[in-house]
Amino acid sequence: MFTRILTIVAAGLLWAGVAAAQTDAPRGDAQAGRQLFQAKGCYSCHGFVGQGSREGPRLTPVIAFPAFVAQLRTPRAIMPPYEAALVSDKQAADIHAYLESLPKPPDPKSVRLLQ
Amino acid sequence: MSRRAGLKRRQVLAGMVAAAPAATLASAGGAMAQAAVPARAPSVPPVPPNENVLPPPIRLTESRSGSDFMVDVIKTLDLDYIASLPAATFRGLQESLLNYGMNKSPEFILCLHEECAIAMAHGYAKIARKPMACMVHGTVGLQHASMAIYNAYADRAPILVISGNMQNTAARRPNVEWNHAALDQNALVRDFTKWDAQPTSLEATGEALVQAYDLATTAPMAPVLVTIDTDVQEDPLEKTEEATLRIPKLGRRVHPQGDDEAVRDAAKLLVAAENPVIYANRYGRSERAPQLLIQLAELLHAPVIDGRARMNFPSRHKYNHSSRREQLLAQADVLLALEPVELWGLTNDVQDLIGRPYHKLNRRPDLKIIHIGTESLLVKSNYGEVQHYAPADLPIAGDAEATMPSLIEAVRRELTPARAAVLAARGQKLAAFAPRLLEQARADAVYGWDASPISVARTCMELWDQIKDEDWTMPTETVFLSDYPHRLWDIDKPHQWIGGSGAQGVGYNAPAALGAALANKGTGRVTAAIIGDGEMMMTNTMLWTAAHHQIPLLALVHNNRAYHMEVMHTLRMADRRSRDTSRIHIGTDIANPNVDYATLAKAMGVYGQGPIDNPNDLGPAIRRAIEVVKRGEPALIDVVSQPR
Numbered sequence: 001m002f003t004r005i006l007t008i009v010a011a012g013l014l015w016a017g018v019a020a021a022q023t024d025a026p027r028g029d030a031q032a033g034r035q036l037f038q039a040k041g042c043y044s045c046h047g048f049v050g051q052g053s054r055e056g057p058r059l060t061p062v063i064a065f066p067a068f069v070a071q072l073r074t075p076r077a078i079m080p081p082y083e084a085a086l087v088s089d090k091q092a093a094d095i096h097a098y099l100e101s102l103p104k105p106p107d108p109k110s111v112r113l114l115q
Numbered sequence: 116m117s118r119r120a121g122l123k124r125r126q127v128l129a130g131m132v133a134a135a136p137a138a139t140l141a142s143a144g145g146a147m148a149q150a151a152v153p154a155r156a157p158s159v160p161p162v163p164p165n166e167n168v169l170p171p172p173i174r175l176t177e178s179r180s181g182s183d184f185m186v187d188v189i190k191t192l193d194l195d196y197i198a199s200l201p202a203a204t205f206r207g208l209q210e211s212l213l214n215y216g217m218n219k220s221p222e223f224i225l226c227l228h229e230e231c232a233i234a235m236a237h238g239y240a241k242i243a244r245k246p247m248a249c250m251v252h253g254t255v256g257l258q259h260a261s262m263a264i265y266n267a268y269a270d271r272a273p274i275l276v277i278s279g280n281m282q283n284t285a286a287r288r289p290n291v292e293w294n295h296a297a298l299d300q301n302a303l304v305r306d307f308t309k310w311d312a313q314p315t316s317l318e319a320t321g322e323a324l325v326q327a328y329d330l331a332t333t334a335p336m337a338p339v340l341v342t343i344d345t346d347v348q349e350d351p352l353e354k355t356e357e358a359t360l361r362i363p364k365l366g367r368r369v370h371p372q373g374d375d376e377a378v379r380d381a382a383k384l385l386v387a388a389e390n391p392v393i394y395a396n397r398y399g400r401s402e403r404a405p406q407l408l409i410q411l412a413e414l415l416h417a418p419v420i421d422g423r424a425r426m427n428f429p430s431r432h433k434y435n436h437s438s439r440r441e442q443l444l445a446q447a448d449v450l451l452a453l454e455p456v457e458l459w460g461l462t463n464d465v466q467d468l469i470g471r472p473y474h475k476l477n478r479r480p481d482l483k484i485i486h487i488g489t490e491s492l493l494v495k496s497n498y499g500e501v502q503h504y505a506p507a508d509l510p511i512a513g514d515a516e517a518t519m520p521s522l523i524e525a526v527r528r529e530l531t532p533a534r535a536a537v538l539a540a541r542g543q544k545l546a547a548f549a550p551r552l553l554e555q556a557r558a559d560a561v562y563g564w565d566a567s568p569i570s571v572a573r574t575c576m577e578l579w580d581q582i583k584d585e586d587w588t589m590p591t592e593t594v595f596l597s598d599y600p601h602r603l604w605d606i607d608k609p610h611q612w613i614g615g616s617g618a619q620g621v622g623y624n625a626p627a628a629l630g631a632a633l634a635n636k637g638t639g640r641v642t643a644a645i646i647g648d649g650e651m652m653m654t655n656t657m658l659w660t661a662a663h664h665q666i667p668l669l670a671l672v673h674n675n676r677a678y679h680m681e682v683m684h685t686l687r688m689a690d691r692r693s694r695d696t697s698r699i700h701i702g703t704d705i706a707n708p709n710v711d712y713a714t715l716a717k718a719m720g721v722y723g724q725g726p727i728d729n730p731n732d733l734g735p736a737i738r739r740a741i742e743v744v745k746r747g748e749p750a751l752i753d754v755v756s757q758p759r
C-alpha cells in the first residue's frame with residue numbers, strides 16, 4: 001500500500017507546481033468538509049479521518065488543492081471519479097479544508113502498542 | 116433397497132392381511148373411508164375405537180441395527196467430532212452414535228444451522244490437520260449446508276459430510292419423508308465436493324465412508340459427501356449378516372509429489388536467477404510447511420510474497436517482503452508459485468473500470484514461471500473457483516509441501532560455493548530492507564489511532580498486546596482489516612494463522628473460528644478472532660454452540676455497521692454515474708437499529724461486552740474477555756469500528 005501512497009504524494013508535488021499559478025481556489029469550510037467526507041463516501045475507502053486502508057491511500061498530510069481536485073475529477077488507479085455534478089469545486093475545497101484541519105498523529109515511537 | 120428388503124416386504128404384507136378388517140371398521144367414521152367400506156361389512160366382533168388401527172408389525176424391537184455397524188466404521192476413521200443439526204433422515208445413525216458409540220470419537224457437536232456445522236468443520240480441519248464429520252438432513256439440511264461446502268471445497272479443506280435419504284420410494288411415509296428425500300440429492304453439491312456416494316446396502320455404506328475419508332484427506336483435500344440410506348440405518352442387523360460385513364482398512368496418507376526431473380529443472384532456474392521471487396498461497400498444509408519454506412528461501416536468499424491462504428512463512432522473517440509484492444514481481448526473472456490458487460493474476464489484471472479493461476502487469480519479458488501445486492489435480496467445470504487458465508513455463512503437478520524436500524535437495528545440489536556467495540549478498544540487501552516494512556506498517560497504523568469509531572489498526576494492536584505472550588491462533592480473515600495483523604504481528608507458528616474462507620461466501624468466519632477453537636480446546640491456546648458484523652449476523656447461532664459445548668473462543672466484532680464491501684461497490688456505481696451518494700446506504704448498512712452484539716451474545720449464554728467506541732476502553736475489555744476464555748468459556752466484544 002505504501003508504494004501507492006508514495007505515488008500519490010509524488011504526483012501531488014508535481015501538480016502543486018502547476019497549481020502555484022492558480023490563485024482562484026475556493027475557500028474551504030472544514031466543518032462542512034467533515035460532513036461531505038462522509039456523505040460523498042470518501043470515508044469508505046480512506047477512513048473517517050483519512051487514515052487510509054487497503055482500499056485507498058492515506059490522505060494526510062493532504063496534497064495541494066489543484067492536485068487534489070485533479071485526482072477527484074480524473075483519478076489515477078481505480079478510484080472512482082467525482083465529477084463536479086457530484087462534488088462541486090466549493091465542496092472539494094471544504095473536504096480539502098477538513099483534511100487540512102486534522103491533527104497530526106502521534107509519533108509511532110511514542111505509542112506503546114506500536115513498539 | 117436393503118439386504119432385508121424382501122423380508123421386510125413380507126412382514127408388511129402379513130401385517131396388512133391380519134389387520135385389514137379391523138382397520139376398515141376403525142376408520143369407518145371418516146368420509147373418505149366410508150366410500151371404501153364394502154357394501155356388506157364382514158361379520159367380525161366389534162373392536163373399541165383407536166385400537167389395532169395399524170397393522171401390528173411382526174417385530175417391535177431390535178437389538179442391533181445397521182447404523183451400529185456404521186458407527187463401527189466411523190470409529191476406525193480418527194474423527195473426534197461430528198457437528199450436526201438433528202434430523203429424521205439420519206435418526207438411526209444419531210441414536211447409534213449416542214448409545215452404541217457412547218458419544219465418543221466422534222462426539223456430537225450441536226449446531227443450530229447446517230452452514231455453521233460445515234464452517235466449523237472447515238476451520239477445525241485447518242488447525243487439527245484432520246477432518247471432522249458433519250451430519251445434515253436430506254435435501255433441506257444439505258441445501259443449508261451447500262454454501263459452506265462450496266467455501267471448504269474452494270479452500271481445499273477436508274470434511275466428511277454425511278446426509279440421509281430414504282431411497283426406497285415404496286417405503287417412504289407420506290408427506291415430510293417425501294419432501295426430504297430425493298432421487299439424487301448429492302447432485303446439489305457434486306460440483307464442489309471431491310467425491311460423493313449414495314450406497315444402497317450396509318456393506319457398501321461401510322466402504323463408501325472409508326473411501327470418502329481417504330479421498331478427503333489426500334491432497335488435494337476437499338469435502339466429500341456420503342448419503343446414507345435411512346432404511347439401511349434402521350434395519351435390524353442380524354448376527355449372521357454382521358459376520359459377512361467388512362470394514363476396509365485405511366492406509367497411510369501419502370500426498371502426490373512433483374516429477375523429479377521437473378523439480379531438478381526448477382532448481383536450476385532458481386539458482387541461476389538474478390531476482391527470483393517465491394509466492395506461496397495455499398502452500399502450508401502441515402506443521403512442517405513454514406520450516407521447509409524458510410529453508411528454501413534462505414538457501415536461495417529469495418524474497419517471499421505470502422498470499423496467506425495458509426500459514427506459509429513467518430510474518431517477520433527477513434525475507435518476508437509481502438508488502439513489496441508489485442515491486443518484486445516487476446523485477447523478477449523467475450517466479451516460483453507454490454499452490455498459488457490464482458496464478459493468472461500474478462501477471463495480469465482486469466481493472467474495475469467501465470468496460471473492465473485488460474491490463475498486463477508490469478513484468479519482465481524474460482520472466483519464467485514455475486508452478487508447483489495441486490490445482491490441476493482437482494478441476495470441475497461448473498463453478499468459477501477454477502479461475503483463469505494460466506500456463507506456467509514449468510508446471511509441476513503435485514502437492515507443493517510434499518515436493519518441497521526434493522526441491523530443497525535439488526537446489527542444494529545446484530549451488531556451487533561461488534554461486535552461494537553471490538546469492539548471500541542478495542540476501543543481505545533484502546534483510547537490510549525488511550525492518551523498513553515493519554516501520555512503514557507502524558507509521559501507517561498511527562493515523563487514526565485515537566479515532567472513534569475505532570481504527571482497525573488500533574483494534575488489531577490492542578488484541579495483539581494481550582495475546583502476544585500467550586500461545587494463540589488468529590482464525591479469521593484479515594483483508595477487511597487492511598491486513599494489519601499480517602503487517603504488524605509476529606506470526607511465526609503453523610497454528611497461528613489458517614487462511615480464509617476459500618470462496619468468500621459470507622458466513623464462514625464466525626463458525627470457522629469456533630471450529631478452530633474446538634481444535635485448540637484443552638491446549639491452553641487462546642483462539643482470538645476478529646469477525647465482521649455482516650459475517651456475524653449470517654451465522655451468529657454459533658454463539659450458542661460455543662456456550663453449550665464450552666468452547667473458548669474470543670470473538671471481537673469488527674462492527675462497521677454495514678456490509679461495507681457492498682457500500683463501496685454501490686458507491687463505485689453511483690460515482691461512475693454521478694448520482695446521489697447518500698442513497699448507497701439503502702440496503703447496505705446494518706444500522707437503524709444498531710445490532711447490540713453484547714446482548715446477542717448474552718442471549719446465547721456467551722459473555723458479551725460493548726458496544727465499545729472509545730479506543731481507550733478496548734484494552735481493558737479484551738483483558739476481561741481473555742480471563743473468561745482462559746476459564747474455558749467463549750467471550751464476545753462489540754467493537755464499533757472504522758470500515759477498513
Ligand SMILES: Cc1ncc(C[n+]2csc(CCOP(=O)(O)OP(=O)(O)O)c2C)c(N)n1
Pocket residue numbers: 262595619620621622646647648649650651675677678679680681758
Ligand atoms: C453469501 C454471501 N452473500 C453476499 C456476499 C457479498 N458480500 C461480500 S463482502 C460482504 C460484506 C460482509 O459484511 P461484513 O462481514 O460486515 O464485512 P464488511 O465489508 O462490512 O467489513 C458481502 C455482503 C458474499 N460474499 N457472500
Ligand SMILES: [Mg+2]
Pocket residue numbers: 647648649673674675676677678679
Ligand atoms: Mg461490516
